[in-house]
Amino acid sequence: xxxxxxxxxxxxxxxxxxxxxxxxxxxxxxxxxxxxxxxxxxxxxxxxxxxxxxxxxxxxxxxxxxxxxxxxxxxxxxxxxxxxxxxxxxxxxxxxxxxxxxxxxxxxxxxxxxxxxxxxxxxxxxxxxxxxxxxxxxxxxxxxxxxxxxxxxxxxxxxxxxxxxxxxxxxxxxxxxxxxxxxxxxxxxxxxxxxxxxxxxxxxxxxxxxxxxxxxxxxxxxxxxxxxxxxxxxxxxxxxxxxxxxxxxxxxxxxxxxxxxxxxxxxxxxxxxxxxxxxxxxxxxxxxxxxxxxxxxxxxxxxxxxxxxxxxxxxxxxxxxxxxxxxxxxxxxxxxxxxxxxxxxxxxxxxxxxxxxxxxxxxxxxxxxxxxxxxxxxxxxxxxxxxxxxxxxxxxxxxxxxxxxxxxxxxxxxxxxxxxxxxxxxxxxxxxxxxxxxxxxxxx
Amino acid sequence: xxxxxxxxxxxxxxxxxxxxxxxxxxxxxxxxxxxxxxxxxxxxxxxxxxxxxxxxxxxxxxxxxxxxxxxxxxxxxxxxxxxxxxxxxxxxxxxxxxxxxxxxxxxxxxxxxxxxxxxxxxxxxxxxxxxxxxxxxxxxxxxxxxxxxxxxxxxxxxxxxxxxxxxxxxxxxxxxxxxxxxxxxxxxxxxxxxxxxxxxxxxxxxxxxxxxxxxxxxxxxxxxxxxxxxxxxxxxxxxxxxxxxxxxxxxxxxxxxxxxxxxxxxxxxxxxxxxxxxxxxxxxxxxxxxxxxxxxxxxxxxxxxxxxxxxxxxxxxxxxxxxxxxxxxxxxxxxxxxxxxxxxxxxxxxxxxxxxxxxxxxxxxxxxxxxxxxxxxxxxxxxxxxxxxxxxxxxxxxxxxxxxxxxxxxxxxxxxxxxxxxxxxxxxxxxxxxxxxxxxxxxx
Numbered sequence: 029x030x031x032x033x034x035x036x037x038x039x040x041x042x043x044x045x046x047x048x049x050x051x052x053x054x055x056x057x058x059x060x061x062x063x064x065x066x067x068x069x070x071x072x073x074x075x076x077x078x079x080x081x082x083x084x085x086x087x088x089x090x091x092x093x094x095x096x097x098x099x100x101x102x103x104x105x106x107x108x109x110x111x112x113x114x115x116x117x118x119x120x121x122x123x124x125x126x127x128x129x130x131x132x133x134x135x136x137x138x139x140x141x142x143x144x145x146x147x148x149x150x151x152x153x154x155x156x157x158x159x160x161x162x163x164x165x166x167x168x169x170x171x172x173x174x175x176x177x178x179x180x181x182x183x184x185x186x187x188x189x190x191x192x193x194x195x196x197x198x199x200x201x202x203x204x205x206x207x208x209x210x211x212x213x214x215x216x217x218x219x220x221x222x223x224x225x226x227x228x229x230x231x232x233x234x235x236x237x238x239x240x241x242x243x244x245x246x247x248x249x250x251x252x253x254x255x256x257x258x259x260x261x262x263x264x265x266x267x268x269x270x271x272x273x274x275x276x277x278x279x280x281x282x283x284x285x286x287x288x289x290x291x292x293x294x295x296x297x298x299x300x301x302x303x304x305x306x307x308x309x310x311x312x313x314x315x316x317x318x319x320x321x322x323x324x325x326x327x328x329x330x331x332x333x334x335x336x337x338x339x340x341x342x343x344x345x346x347x348x349x350x351x352x353x354x355x356x357x358x359x360x361x362x363x364x365x366x367x368x369x370x371x372x373x374x375x376x377x378x379x380x381x382x383x384x385x386x387x388x389x390x391x392x393x394x395x396x397x398x399x400x401x402x403x404x405x406x407x408x409x410x411x412x413x414x415x416x417x418x419x420x421x422x423x424x425x426x427x428x429x430x431x432x433x434x435x436x437x438x439x440x441x442x443x444x445x446x447x448x449x450x451x452x453x454x455x456x457x458x459x460x461x462x463x464x465x466x467x468x469x470x471x472x
Numbered sequence: 473x474x475x476x477x478x479x480x481x482x483x484x485x486x487x488x489x490x491x492x493x494x495x496x497x498x499x500x501x502x503x504x505x506x507x508x509x510x511x512x513x514x515x516x517x518x519x520x521x522x523x524x525x526x527x528x529x530x531x532x533x534x535x536x537x538x539x540x541x542x543x544x545x546x547x548x549x550x551x552x553x554x555x556x557x558x559x560x561x562x563x564x565x566x567x568x569x570x571x572x573x574x575x576x577x578x579x580x581x582x583x584x585x586x587x588x589x590x591x592x593x594x595x596x597x598x599x600x601x602x603x604x605x606x607x608x609x610x611x612x613x614x615x616x617x618x619x620x621x622x623x624x625x626x627x628x629x630x631x632x633x634x635x636x637x638x639x640x641x642x643x644x645x646x647x648x649x650x651x652x653x654x655x656x657x658x659x660x661x662x663x664x665x666x667x668x669x670x671x672x673x674x675x676x677x678x679x680x681x682x683x684x685x686x687x688x689x690x691x692x693x694x695x696x697x698x699x700x701x702x703x704x705x706x707x708x709x710x711x712x713x714x715x716x717x718x719x720x721x722x723x724x725x726x727x728x729x730x731x732x733x734x735x736x737x738x739x740x741x742x743x744x745x746x747x748x749x750x751x752x753x754x755x756x757x758x759x760x761x762x763x764x765x766x767x768x769x770x771x772x773x774x775x776x777x778x779x780x781x782x783x784x785x786x787x788x789x790x791x792x793x794x795x796x797x798x799x800x801x802x803x804x805x806x807x808x809x810x811x812x813x814x815x816x817x818x819x820x821x822x823x824x825x826x827x828x829x830x831x832x833x834x835x836x837x838x839x840x841x842x843x844x845x846x847x848x849x850x851x852x853x854x855x856x857x858x859x860x861x862x863x864x865x866x867x868x869x870x871x872x873x874x875x876x877x878x879x880x881x882x883x884x885x886x887x888x889x890x891x892x893x894x895x896x897x898x899x900x901x902x903x904x905x906x907x908x909x910x911x912x913x914x915x916x
Contacts, residue, residue, distance in 0.1 A: 411904025460855025
């Protein structure tokens, strides 16, 4: 039986359980799934297939997995940097969101984020924002895979002016999108333990559990948050969340910076997963999460870029490099966070952390054909001693040449096939000019 | 009088003393120098020039300055990662150097480094290695600007089998290259205070001073080094170097990680400059230099990538992002190392640190036309609130479209004009296969 598509003539970095690397191999796709992964022997002819992609000696690997972002916030990329956290949030980001987060703008921002993610090799992302239905509509059109969490916060929010309705609105969203589109998994995203009451958190987790969807929450991000929870509840944020019974294998804790060994015990015992957002934690000076301890306790941990207001990009190649280097210097141990470990976090472990590890995140037969091809004939990727080292320490998002999700090409020769990039950039630039104008008027 | 070249239709980020940004402007070049920097008014026609470059709405800025690298070490990019420092150095890098650092291989490695640096927007680099004359020959052919230091070490080294000849050989190299080629400044590079005796250090500094060239030295890089010097001399590495009288405004201290407040006083008083190599210090787990203190004491500090064995790239855009974020999180202060400060370190301050601040490093009339043009019509650079923020936090080396040094185009539309990239990549890949083979045989 012939294949639908074969990606051939490249080094296949599988990220399978044996971390297998096939120096010259091919990946064959049938009905959106990986049907064969094999080495090529000299002179061998490829099996029959309707279509083919020549990796041209580059690297064939699973698409990267971004376990935490706020896609529409590309609109605020670089609007405000290098500021104290409260100034940044209360005087710039929150006012900009209040004024500009409309249905239409969420769509433009999400398209821009999808464009950036796909062009830099991300095939699956986990989002948390408001008006998430708009995000879902865009994602369905673009064809990228995503876990999309409707935001829950005990303040008036875009689309949910009355906070009493927050969990109900999120639940309605989840019910509407559950099973509707194979590549979209709806989810709930509680903003944090300090912006959601205990009642809201319990209700939201119950709704997530009832619908078998992921429950995401920013937790233990800053020292200030930890102090607030400590003052109000006499325990750490993680302990507090445990006491509310919201920690289990379907909970994703985003950040987990201010956690001590007891908190880590709690997380490990609960089975909850972590999204580690190194660049965001660095730029906002939140702190350094004890990632090596998460690893020691076998807590499933993926990487996340966070939104563009706090990073300022969606490039997981840069994130991998940063993660590997940050934790070496913070522990003064050059052996921690080796390249293979970091690559696993950016692929299969990320997929597991958001509940999709059986479906995607590695090149294994039966999994979805969520693949990327990198061009390795670039000066900064020469010579090629160890592909995994090059991927983590030298490659850039711009080395990604082809991207497919479910076997469907979304980026071909660095060109997006399902997004009108020029139109999106034009619209977001126009919007940016309005945002700047308002910011100037506002601060006068 | 007509200009030789005009670069127009872009946002000019001058990095001049006022950090001026011209939203729509042009830079005119005559005889290799910047002859005019002006805003464009709507409908204005450009002055007459023989040639022109359309920045296409992108960013026109000074080329980046890499204050520390070992160019030929691109040959060892990714050969050995994630290892304890002594294993990495003694079992991988030193043996590979002993076996493969020949005149010819230095030339291939240097060409690869120049290709990578130019393609990612670096127009000036400061190098330290052995067989530096070979590096200089390549650099002269390529047309990039460089300060090139011949290595001095009290061990047999490539090209200098007898260490007693090390300073004499370096001095002969400096004398040969002084004034020979306007874009190359020869220099001396003492490896470190623990691999050069006090006598060697004093002789080398005297030779550098006699020839008015830069004296570079790795200093206070690791805790181990600091302990060694402390054991042998009862003082810190910086104090030790001061006692030898080798610190002055023509000395470049590379790394300066293990320095206390008294060391920083010594550096500030001496006028010595610093090359901060954040990514290398992170990857090798050396430690985090107190960069904010260098800034407070007005010590001139540039950025360096270090060699490819310890980074593993030569991309200063990635380095800028890393520097801005690392120091925010290490001080828990999001306001330190703001984007403008980091950009200055990667341009004008870097040029000052290696003695070329009057010649290059910013867009000002009379300075050399060492310019780069970035393509800003990319999803990850949209919207454009603050060009400097985008350059530090979102841009990548691959956004660089055109590069010129002394007004001569070296990269046009992302293509190198003075390096046969395909040939260089082929040769270095061949060499890489031999290096791997020997490594395998060696470790068996």
